[in-house]
Amino acid sequence: MSALAYVLTKRRLPVSGSDVRLSHITARLQELGAHIFSSQNASNLEFFKSRVEEPAPAIVGASLAVAKPLQKSYFTKGDSTLLPQVICSTAINPANPEYRAAIELGCPIFHRSDLLAALIQDYQSIAVAGTHGKTTTSSLISYLLLQAGVDPTIIVGGEVKAWEGNARVGGGKYLVAEADESDGSLVKFSPAIGIITNIELDHPDHYSSLEQVIETFQTFASHCHTLIGSIDCETVRDRLQPNITYSLHRESGADYTVDQVDYRSNGTVARVWEREKILGQLKISLLGTHNLSNALAGIAVGRLLGLGFDVMAEAIASFEGARRRFEKRGQFNDILFIDDYAHHPSEIQVTLAAAKLQASQTSPPQRVVAIFQPHRYSRTLTFLPEFAASFRDADLVIVSDIYSAGEPNLDQISGQQVANLIARHNPNVLYQPTLQAITHFLNDTLVPGDLAIFLGAGNLNQVIPDVMAHQEGIAQERIFGTV
Numbered sequence: 001m002s003a004l005a006y007v008l009t010k011r012r013l014p015v016s017g018s019d020v021r022l023s024h025i026t027a028r029l030q031e032l033g034a035h036i037f038s039s040q041n042a043s044n045l046e047f048f049k050s051r052v053e054e055p056a057p058a059i060v061g062a063s064l065a066v067a068k069p070l071q072k073s074y075f076t077k078g079d080s081t082l083l084p085q086v087i088c089s090t091a092i093n094p095a096n097p098e099y100r101a102a103i104e105l106g107c108p109i110f111h112r113s114d115l116l117a118a119l120i121q122d123y124q125s126i127a128v129a130g131t132h133g134k135t136t137t138s139s140l141i142s143y144l145l146l147q148a149g150v151d152p153t154i155i156v157g158g159e160v161k162a163w164e165g166n167a168r169v170g171g172g173k174y175l176v177a178e179a180d181e182s183d184g185s186l187v188k189f190s191p192a193i194g195i196i197t198n199i200e201l202d203h204p205d206h207y208s209s210l211e212q213v214i215e216t217f218q219t220f221a222s223h224c225h226t227l228i229g230s231i232d233c234e235t236v237r238d239r240l241q242p243n244i245t246y247s248l249h250r251e252s253g254a255d256y257t258v259d260q261v262d263y264r265s266n267g268t269v270a271r272v273w274e275r276e277k278i279l280g281q282l283k284i285s286l287l288g289t290h291n292l293s294n295a296l297a298g299i300a301v302g303r304l305l306g307l308g309f310d311v312m313a314e315a316i317a318s319f320e321g322a323r324r325r326f327e328k329r330g331q332f333n334d335i336l337f338i339d340d341y342a343h344h345p346s347e348i349q350v351t352l353a354a355a356k357l358q359a360s361q362t363s364p365p366q367r368v369v370a371i372f373q374p375h376r377y378s379r380t381l382t383f384l385p386e387f388a389a390s391f392r393d394a395d396l397v398i399v400s401d402i403y404s405a406g407e408p409n410l411d412q413i414s415g416q417q418v419a420n421l422i423a424r425h426n427p428n429v430l431y432q433p434t435l436q437a438i439t440h441f442l443n444d445t446l447v448p449g450d451l452a453i454f455l456g457a458g459n460l461n462q463v464i465p466d467v468m469a470h471q472e473g474i475a476q477e478r479i480f481g482t483v
Contacts, residue, residue: 001089002029003155003167004115009034010169016084018044018098028165042101048084083107087115090183093406113185116155116177120189123153123175126301127189129220130197130230131181131213132347136286137197137294138178139322144298145174147315148307152176158322158341174305179220182206187219193304194224195297196240198233202344204382205407214239228300230293244304246296248289256300258282258292265361268292272299272309279309283317287326288354326354329464333471333478334448336366337464343375343457345386351455352393359451366451370394371438373456374402374418377409384413388421396445397422397429400438403458439463443470 001017002025009015009032018037019026026036037044086102089112093099102109120127128138135158142154143162151172157180159166179189182203199217201210214235221227221240229242231254236242247254248261250273258270267285270292271278284295295316302312321327324341331337342351352370359366370391374380380387380402391397399422401415419431432438438460446452446467454460 001087001112002026003157003165004087004112004119005029005034006032006165006167007119007153007155007169008115016047025165040096040098042097044098045084045101045105045107085110087112090185091406111185113180113183113188116179117188117190119153119155119175120177120191124173125175125177125189125191126193126195127177127179127191127220127224128195128197128297129179129181129186129217130195131200131202132344133197133290133294134178134180135322135341136291136325137195137297138176140294140298140316140319141195141301142168142176143319144302144307144312144315145172145176145305146170147318148302148311150174150305156322158324160322161320181213181216181220184216186216187223189220190223192225193301194220194227195301196221196227196229196233196236196242197294197297198230199235199239200344200346201382202379205376205378210235226304228297228304230297232293244300246293246300248293248296256296256303258296261292263287263289263357265358272296272313274303274309280313282313285317285319286321287357288350290350291354324461326351330468332468333446333475335446335450335452335471337468338451338453339461339464340453340455341457342455343379345383345390348372348387348390348455349393351453352391355451355453356393362449364449366449367395367447368393369396369398369442369446369450369452371398371400371442371452371454371460372418373400373454373458373460374415375457376405377402377407377411377413380418381411381413384418384421387418389425391422391426391429394426395428397426398438398441399429399431400435400456400460401433403456403460405458435460435463439466442467446471 005015005017016035018040020040022038030036084107086107086109128134135156138156139160142152145152151170152174153170154168155177156166157178179186183206196217199213201207201213207213227242228244229236229240231237231245231252232247245254246256248258250257250259255275257273260271262269269283272282299312324339327339329337329339340351342348355368359368399415399419416431419429422429432441454464
């Protein structure tokens, strides 16, 4: 939502928005001229009754508000005033008071995906879809094009240092967008180039089966002028027909493959092939097989656009990744703190494998301490066996209670149950229900040499600054003595 608001504001459209909590993201929008409400109340709509301006403002209430004149509309209640166009995300509950007030006023209401679909039509767009890897892949492609001088417009789901946020407005003809399947809105997008990284069931709150997920991706694929897909995912390989394919295995017969791969603690080196032609050596600073695959998707896009391999390889070598994707938050008292958005069993497994790789190549090896906050009751219940088996690469696992994301706990599942099941595969697991309990436990448990990795899509990462500050204090006391 904030990325869309940013693009519209940079286009000099009147934008207003609301969020339940102000942040550096809302501050950035305010600096650009957006009007931000610090709560989502019905009274926010009163702001527009006295304003008469062209084009119609759009208020986005739902995690953030955006305004875009998808159409002109006016309402008359006594005086003729301008009716804002409301854009909201699936995160907005129908009982939200601001949303209810907008309906009662008769405001035209659009879903976030309607706005993104309209922007995709404005450009020669590159839309990155897939159950996992969307943010990293779309950010990497965006960075690659930016470094190559293509000057793209960017709308991604994570913040990237290179453009200081999750969006950028460029002067070129390309738009790179992260295309989300979680609520089924993926079917609205018709990009020039579509990328599908993989397909799994990840949102059981919306989909009742993997087959429904596949049907959504098939519809998206049919809307893409050119489809690029990873055939390392059996579902992509067997159920879709990508125009261009990529794989980490030479024997797969994909259009883009690698060999001579060296997975290191500080990144990966591989030789890249374009069909039967060697393009050259690729170095990436991101860890793990999944990130090599993401980089290969970027190579496939760049070659389709006519970019030289050397230009792309140089750009990818300096790509640092997006926030909350194996993000190194700091190192205090010789403890490395990493924040990662992983919240699906497959994501957790590959992320911890990357953490173990990094930890194992220090002397002595680091202890991997995984702190996990399950996300959504529906997802946790659906994937309990898979979650239980995903933590084998952790030396110690701390599980919090489940972050609801607004869901009711119909089956009365708890973080304690998750911890109990993980214990069948990894006995070194403890349950700490609250963020406060986790903070106290980590302050007492972490020791120099640990790699502490925080996993989840909720609010777990809020504890990281306090835990780092505690360890910094211990280190300073050790060096300077108690003052």
